[in-house]
Amino acid sequence: MRVNMETKKTSLNNLHQRNQAKFVEFAGYEMPIQYSKGIIEEHKFTRKHSGIFDVSHMGQLFIYGGENLTIELEKIFPLDLKNLKQNSSKYSFLMNEEAGIYDDLIITKIEEGYLIILNAACKENDFQILSKLLGGNFKMTLENERALVALQGPRSVEILNSVLNGVEKLNFMTGKWIDFKNQRLFVTRSGYTGEDGFEISILNNFAEEFTQKLIDKGAQLIGLGARDTLRLEAGLCLYGHELDINKTPVEANLKWAISKERLSNGGFVGSEKIINQIQSGTSQIRVGIKPEGRLIAREKTKIFEETDKQIGEITSGTFGPSINGPIAMGYVDKEFSKIDTKILLEVRGKKYPANICELPFYKKNYVKGAN
Amino acid sequence: MSEVKFSKEHEWISLEGDVATIGITKHATEMLGDIVFAELPEKGSNVEKDGTAGVVESTKAASDVYTPVSGEVMDTNQAIVDDPSKINEDPEGSAWFFKLKIKDNSELDSLMNREEYEKFSKESSS
Numbered sequence: 001m002r003v004n005m006e007t008k009k010t011s012l013n014n015l016h017q018r019n020q021a022k023f024v025e026f027a028g029y030e031m032p033i034q035y036s037k038g039i040i041e042e043h044k045f046t047r048k049h050s051g052i053f054d055v056s057h058m059g060q061l062f063i064y065g066g067e068n069l070t071i072e073l074e075k076i077f078p079l080d081l082k083n084l085k086q087n088s089s090k091y092s093f094l095m096n097e098e099a100g101i102y103d104d105l106i107i108t109k110i111e112e113g114y115l116i117i118l119n120a121a122c123k124e125n126d127f128q129i130l131s132k133l134l135g136g137n138f139k140m141t142l143e144n145e146r147a148l149v150a151l152q153g154p155r156s157v158e159i160l161n162s163v164l165n166g167v168e169k170l171n172f173m174t175g176k177w178i179d180f181k182n183q184r185l186f187v188t189r190s191g192y193t194g195e196d197g198f199e200i201s202i203l204n205n206f207a208e209e210f211t212q213k214l215i216d217k218g219a220q221l222i223g224l225g226a227r228d229t230l231r232l233e234a235g236l237c238l239y240g241h242e243l244d245i246n247k248t249p250v251e252a253n254l255k256w257a258i259s260k261e262r263l264s265n266g267g268f269v270g271s272e273k274i275i276n277q278i279q280s281g282t283s284q285i286r287v288g289i290k291p292e293g294r295l296i297a298r299e300k301t302k303i304f305e306e307t308d309k310q311i312g313e314i315t316s317g318t319f320g321p322s323i324n325g326p327i328a329m330g331y332v333d334k335e336f337s338k339i340d341t342k343i344l345l346e347v348r349g350k351k352y353p354a355n356i357c358e359l360p361f362y363k364k365n366y367v368k369g370a371n
Numbered sequence: 372m373s374e375v376k377f378s379k380e381h382e383w384i385s386l387e388g389d390v391a392t393i394g395i396t397k398h399a400t401e402m403l404g405d406i407v408f409a410e411l412p413e414k415g416s417n418v419e420k421d422g423t424a425g426v427v428e429s430t431k432a433a434s435d436v437y438t439p440v441s442g443e444v445m446d447t448n449q450a451i452v453d454d455p456s457k458i459n460e461d462p463e464g465s466a467w468f469f470k471l472k473i474k475d476n477s478e479l480d481s482l483m484n485r486e487e488y489e490k491f492s493k494e495s496s497s
Binding site: 033034038039040225229294295296298318319321326348 | 404405407408426428430431432433452455456
């Protein structure tokens with residue numbers, strides 16, 4: 001593996017190496033694509049047991065402030081932040097005036113203000129945009145002293161609870177600070193696999209010791225390869241594929257993430273376009289696609305209707321290990337977006353049959369928590 | 372004992388009489404990762420040396436399979452189309468891809484023996 005000298009490493013890099021990781025460069029970081037067992041085994045292990053993902057490359061942006069900050073952030077995000085409870089998380093977007101997506105993100109209201117988890121490739125740009133929009137009135141920190149570790153799969157709750165007592169009580173899409181060896185970890189119940197799980201923000205110096213504890217309890221390291229097949233089976237979007245600056249949340253079929261309370265009066269960046277699209281519809285929309293047989297249709301595969309007119313393009317396509325077959329997502333013209341619509345995919349110059357299908361491909365196992 | 376030769380595109384070829392059996396090497400499967408799709412040439416079709424004669428896809432990417440020699444496709448291995456994971460399990464044995472009736476034996480001369488191939492694959496992956 002040849003790695004650029006300027007490639008950044010996460011605090012778990014040595015641990016990855018000791019576990020025979022194969023590395024790739026991702027968003028400027030040297031990240032494990034897989035370990036010795038391979039993508040399919042890692043995928044299946046996560047679905048039935050508990051997988052550990054190093055997602056330290058992602059941005060952890062802390063913005064400090066009180067009610068004034070909430071008012072300012074409501075001018076940016078399509079969320080009802082005034083009524084968001086402390087320690088609750090929401091999925092949202094940073095958009096431009098045309099509702100084009102700069103990034104998709106998870107925002108959590110914490111005691112000190114807000115914690116926003118950003119995509120690795122977008123985080124520096126997001127920071128610039130948010131700084132400008134907030135006018136320098138609030139302290140903002142894009143963390144580089146904290147690692148981010150995700151633990152995903154049905155056994156994750158029992159494993160994490162044995163290391164951090166009390167996490168079993170967290171509801172999905174909530175988080176809290178928990179003490180570990182005299183320092184504070186921020187733990188949320190969330191994830192990107194369609195499974196129950198957690199994301200743990202921890203100081204770099206403690207990350208390896210903490211992660212090794214999870215391994216000792218039976219969890220296994222999982223690479224970015226399986227992270228991609230898991231999220232695609234769960235019908236979740238990946239920035240740079242399903243989402244980019246030329247797509248809006250409505251086109252991406254994510255209007256559920258726009259708070260209803262914000263649709264009547266708008267007042268957030270991109271609100272005019274969003275409200276307009278919700279009322280009058282969009283010309284294209286994101287759908288799930290299932291090729292017939294075993295054929296895999298990758299990103300950029302052209303989609304045709306039966307009379308040979310191009311109607312769209314695939315944005316992600318792979319083999320789904322838990323589905324045991326090929327799966328894809330893409331954008332098609334609205335009139336072809338109904339479930340069971342027959343379409344054709346052009347792969348290596350030939351057209352193959354496929355069907356529009358329901359998302360997710362793999363049914364979720366989210367746990368509501370004990371409460 | 373039939374002799375096995377290797378191409379720079381990581382195919383192996385084993386000759387019995389004028390019929391060659393062709394597959395991809397263990398080294399190739401290790402680079403590809405888990406193989407989840409295989410497409411083979413049609414029986415009775417003619418393939419040209421270094422031309423495309425199939426496709427394999429792993430969870431990561433699609434790769435063309437080339438034929439190291441020209442000939443007529445006599446047989447294809449349906450078992451690896453039905454269960455592509457067999458290619459990871461036994462790439463240089465039961466998971467062969469296709470059999471050719473060789474057109475020109477001299478095409479074999481430019482191929483590598485095992486020792487040369489192992490040296491080549493080590494150099495090309497470092």
